[in-house]
Amino acid sequence: MSSTRPVPWVSPLLCLAVLAGGVYYALVDADPSARQAGFSALLLLLIGLDVLERHIPAAVLLITRTALYIAVNALDSSGVSRVLFVLIPFSAYFTFGRRIAIILGASCAAALPVVFTIRVPGWQTRAEYVSDLVMFALGIVLAITMAAVAVRERQARVRLEQVMQEVEALSAAQERNRLAREIHDSLGHHLTAIAVQLEKATAFAELDPPGARDAVANARWSADQALTEVRHSVRTLGRRPFCLTDALTELIDHLNGDRLTITLDVTGEETGRPTTSLTALYRAAQEALTNTCRHSGATNVRLSLAYDDSGASLTVADDGQGFDLREGFGLQGFGLRGMRERVAQLGGYLDLASTPAGTTISIRVSW
Known part of the structure; x- marks a missing residue:
C-alpha cells in the first residue's frame, strides 16, 4: 500500500x-x-x-x-x-x-x-x-x-x-427511451397506416379499382410522411415551425375512408405554444388513431382539441367495440405507456375509458 x-x-x-x-x-x-x-x-x-x-x-x-x-x-x-x-x-x-x-x-x-x-x-x-x-x-x-x-x-x-x-447513464437511458417513443409514435403509426391501406387495396383491387388506387396513394403518402419525419428528426435545424392543427388535419384527411370517418374540433389559439407540448399531443393522436384503426372496428372517431392559457387538452373518442380495462389491454403496451411517459414529463396526464360502445382517451399537457 x-x-x-x-x-x-x-x-x-x-x-x-x-x-x-x-x-x-x-x-x-x-x-x-x-x-x-x-x-x-x-x-x-x-x-x-x-x-x-x-x-x-x-x-x-x-x-x-x-x-x-x-x-x-x-x-x-x-x-x-x-x-x-x-x-x-x-x-x-x-x-x-x-x-x-x-x-x-x-x-x-x-x-x-x-x-x-x-x-x-x-x-x-x-x-x-x-x-x-x-x-x-x-x-x-x-x-x-x-x-x-x-x-x-x-x-x-x-x-x-x-x-x-450516473447522470450520464440516466441521460443516455432517457435519450434511448425518447428515441424509442419517437420511432414507435412516428414510424410505427405510418407503417401501420401503410399496412391498412395496402390490405384495403388488395381487398378491393377487383371490386373497386378506384378505391384500391386511392388506398395505394394513401399508403404512398404515409411512406413519404415517415421519410419526412425521419429526416426532420435527424436534421432538426432549419425545420419549419410545427403546427398541431395543420398536422392533425393532414393526418385525418389521409385516414378518412369509406369505413372510417374522423372529425376534428379545435377551440382556442395555437400560436406561440411550446413545440414540445404540441408534438406530444400529435404523437398521442397518432397512437390513438393507430389503435383505433387496428383494434376498435370503429366507424366514427371524434378529435377535440382545446387550447387555454395554462395548457391544451386533446380528446379522442371512437364508437368501436372497446375493451376490458381490467385485462390491461392497451395500458401495458409500449405505445400508450410511452404516451403516458411523454405527457407526464410535460406536467400532464392521460385518462383512458372504454366500454362496449367505444373508447375515449383524454390527454392534458401544461405550458
Whole structure:
C-alpha cells in the first residue's frame, strides 16, 4: 500500500524551505562543514522519497521519513528543521486515517518538550523555547486540519465524478427511451397506416379499382410522411415551425375512408405554444388513431382539441367495440405507456375509458 496524498507538493516544498533556511544560517554563521553537507544531502533524499512514494509501502515510507527527520534535526544547527515533524501526522492522515494522524501529531508535540528538557535546562523560563513549542503545536494542528480538508475535497470530487457518471447513464437511458417513443409514435403509426391501406387495396383491387388506387396513394403518402419525419428528426435545424392543427388535419384527411370517418374540433389559439407540448399531443393522436384503426372496428372517431392559457387538452373518442380495462389491454403496451411517459414529463396526464360502445382517451399537457 502506498501513500496517495492529494497535495503531494507540501512535503518537498517544506523540505526545500528548510534546506534554504539551513544553508542561509550556515553562510551567515560562516561555518559550512561536513555536517552541513550531510544536512543538505538528507533533505535532498527526503525530496527523492516524495518522488518515489508510490513505489514504497506506506508504513516503510513513514518510518523512513521519521528516521530522516530525526537525522536532519541532529545535523541542523539552526533549529528550523524541527518543522519537518509536522509532516508525520500530515502524511499519515492520507494513508492511516484521522485517528492515527492525531496520535502521531500529539506524540510529536509531546516529544519536543522532552527534547528541550534534555538539551536545554531551564527552557521553561525562556520565551523563545516556549514560543517554539506553541508554534510547533499550532503547526501540528494546522497540518492535520489541512490534511482533513484535502481528504474531504478528494472524497467530494470522487462523489461528484460518480454522480456525473450516473447522470450520464440516466441521460443516455432517457435519450434511448425518447428515441424509442419517437420511432414507435412516428414510424410505427405510418407503417401501420401503410399496412391498412395496402390490405384495403388488395381487398378491393377487383371490386373497386378506384378505391384500391386511392388506398395505394394513401399508403404512398404515409411512406413519404415517415421519410419526412425521419429526416426532420435527424436534421432538426432549419425545420419549419410545427403546427398541431395543420398536422392533425393532414393526418385525418389521409385516414378518412369509406369505413372510417374522423372529425376534428379545435377551440382556442395555437400560436406561440411550446413545440414540445404540441408534438406530444400529435404523437398521442397518432397512437390513438393507430389503435383505433387496428383494434376498435370503429366507424366514427371524434378529435377535440382545446387550447387555454395554462395548457391544451386533446380528446379522442371512437364508437368501436372497446375493451376490458381490467385485462390491461392497451395500458401495458409500449405505445400508450410511452404516451403516458411523454405527457407526464410535460406536467400532464392521460385518462383512458372504454366500454362496449367505444373508447375515449383524454390527454392534458401544461405550458
